[in-house]
């Protein structure tokens with residue numbers, strides 16, 4: 130049957146430092162949609178329409194800064210009953226060093242944040258979710274995503290567990306630090322001494338990595354690729370953590386192109402279960 134976990138990194142108005150390094154990209158006029166808090170509201174409206182139409186839920190991994198700058202849209206998304214809200218740090222800080230080439234010849238280097246910053250970023254974002262949305266945060270998507278996630282990094286897992294988080298979704302790159310990421314399946318960080326922290330990898334193509342490498346007008350080709358992924362997931366009974374972004378919905382003109390809507394419909398019609406990251410965590414751990 131297979132299971133698809135749908136997650137949207139909701140980070141508009143929180144990624145300014147990363148974007149500043151990408152100003153040479155020919156797509157900067159699209160990337161810069163992520164600077165304007167209004168983008169988040171428009172994207173969440175669109176996602177609510179899509180998920181209502183298809184009848185499936187999703188997780189929003191929200192940056193603390195985004196939550197504060199787009200509070201009403203995030204509250205409305207939660208109130209729709211379609212979205213579970215978890216965190217993506219306060220200001221989109223990396224856990225490991227990042228090198229990313231948004232276009233050939235442009236290399237953005239972002240060093241890992243110091244442990245004190247990571248600790249406070251996680252604590253404050255969980256607190257903001259508690260104070261403004263009224264629930265305990267249990268899940269974290271790390272900004273950017275890494276090859277092997279937090280494997281062999283007990284220091285980082287200690288920070289994650291110390292913040293009261295129960296699952297992390299951090300393995301989002303292949304061996305070449307790119308996409309597609311192979312179908313590595315969810316696991317507990319037992320080997321590192323953290324059997325109570327579940328990793329839920331996000332595989333295949335991140336929407337942003339696909340569009341940066343293929344062009345932002347290639348939504349129809351992404352839809353075809355995603356249908357192929359759904360077939361693989363169904364045939365091999367895999368868990369696929371999908372990773373998309375609020376602002377990419379506008380940058381890729383989802384309302385007109387419907388690559389996301391088509392993907393979710395195809396999964397539903399193919400009989401693949403579509404659910405949230407948090408539902409999956411709850412099911413496998415009994416949390």
Ligand SMILES: [Zn+2]
Pocket residue numbers: 138140217221271272273
């Ligand atoms: Zn992000």
